[in-house]
Amino acid sequence: MPDPSQPRSSPPDPVRQATVRNRLLRAMGPEDFARLAPHLEPMAGALRQLLIRPNQPVERLYFPESGFVSIVTEASAGRVEIGLVGREGLVGATPILLDSDRTPHHAFVQSAGRLLAIDAPALLAAVGQSPSLRHLLLRFVQVQIVHLGKTAFANATFTLEVRLAACLLMCHDRIDGDDIAITHAFLALMLGVRRSGTTLAVQNLEGQNLIRARRGRITILDRPALRTLADGSYGTAEAEYARLIGGA
Numbered sequence: 001m002p003d004p005s006q007p008r009s010s011p012p013d014p015v016r017q018a019t020v021r022n023r024l025l026r027a028m029g030p031e032d033f034a035r036l037a038p039h040l041e042p043m044a045g046a047l048r049q050l051l052i053r054p055n056q057p058v059e060r061l062y063f064p065e066s067g068f069v070s071i072v073t074e075a076s077a078g079r080v081e082i083g084l085v086g087r088e089g090l091v092g093a094t095p096i097l098l099d100s101d102r103t104p105h106h107a108f109v110q111s112a113g114r115l116l117a118i119d120a121p122a123l124l125a126a127v128g129q130s131p132s133l134r135h136l137l138l139r140f141v142q143v144q145i146v147h148l149g150k151t152a153f154a155n156a157t158f159t160l161e162v163r164l165a166a167c168l169l170m171c172h173d174r175i176d177g178d179d180i181a182i183t184h185a186f187l188a189l190m191l192g193v194r195r196s197g198t199t200l201a202v203q204n205l206e207g208q209n210l211i212r213a214r215r216g217r218i219t220i221l222d223r224p225a226l227r228t229l230a231d232g233s234y235g236t237a238e239a240e241y242a243r244l245i246g247g248a
Contacts, residue, residue: 015040015116022063022116023088024140027245032126032133039122045069045109052092052107060117061092067113068174072106072189080192082148084110086174088241094141096120097127097134110186111175139244147237154233155192163191164201165226166234168211168218173238178220205229 017033020026025033045051045067052058054074062069069091071083082105085091095103101120127134154163167190171180188198202218205211210226212219220226227234 014038015042020063020116021065021087024090024136024245025063025116028136029132032130032136035126035130035133036118036123039118039126040116041118043115043117045113045115047109047112049109050106051109052103052105054104054106055102057101058092058096058103058120060119061090061096061123063090063116063118064174065114065116066176067109067111067115068171069107070110070186070189072108073104074106078192079106079189081190082151083144084147084170084174084190085144086111088174088245089140089144090137091115092120093137094144096124097137097141111171111181136245140241142244143237143241146240150233150236158231158233160191160193160197160201161204162229162231162233164198164205165210165230167191168205168220169223169226169230169234172220172223180218180220181216182218183216 015037017025017028017030017037025036028036040063042065045062045064051060051062051069064085064087066087068084068086070081071085071091072079073082085107091107092103095101127137154166158166164187167187168180171182172178184195184198184202187202188195191198191201202211202213205226206213208225210220210222210229212221
C-alpha cells in the first residue's frame with residue numbers, strides 16, 4: 001500500500017502541440033496530435049545512443065526535438081550514413097508505416113538532443129484510426145525515399161567537397177545557431193570516405209572561408225556560398241518536404 005505520509009508524485013505534464021519543436025508534430029491537425037500526445041515520452045538522446053537495431057523489431061519510434069539521428073547501413077566494407085533525421089521528422093517511420101516490423105539499418109544519435117518517444121503499437125493504432133495522420137506520415141516517408149535516392153546520386157556524381165558542403169547544410173538545418181558539434185569521423189561516415197579524405201575536404205572549405213573548423217566543432221561562416229558549392233547535391237529532399245508537409 002502507498003505510504004500516506006509520503007507526497008504523491010504528480011503525473012508528468014502532457015506534451016502540448018503549441019510547445020513541441022518537432023515540425024512533423026506541429027504539422028498535424030489538432031485531433032491527430034491529440035491521438036499521439038498521451039503516448040509521447042520526452043527523453044534525452046545521448047551521443048551515439050542506439051535507437052533502432054538492424055533486423056530487430058522496431059519497438060519505439062522517435063520524434064527528435066533537437067539534435068539529429070543518423071540512419072546507417074553496414075557491410076563488411078564498412079558503414080555509411082544513408083539518412084539523417086532531425087526535428088523535421090520521425091525516426092523509424094519507414095518500416096513501421098510500410099507494414100514491416102524491422103529494418104536492416106541502424107539508427108543512432110549523432111548529435112545529442114531531446115526526443116519524444118512513442119511505442120510502435122500506439123503509433124500504429126493512431127494511424128489506423130486516422131487517414132489524415134497516415135497521409136501525413138507517409139508523406140514524410142516519401143521525403144525519406146527522395147533523400148535516399150539523392151544521396152546515392154550525389155555519391156556517384158559529385159566531388160567530395162561538394163558532398164561535404166551538402167552534409168554540412170543538412171546538419172545546419174537541424175540545429176540552432178551556426179556551430180555544429182561534429183567530428184571528422186562522423187563526417188567520414190556521412191560521406192562514405194576515409195577520415196583523412198574528410199580532413200582534407202574540411203581544410204579546403206575552411207581555406208575558402210566557408211567554415212571554421214575546431215576540434216569536434218564546425219562553424220558555418222557563409223551558408224549562401226556553401227549552398228552554391230553544394231549545387232544539385234542539396235535541396236531536392238528539402239523542397240519535397242516543403243511541398244508535401246510545409247514549413248511548420
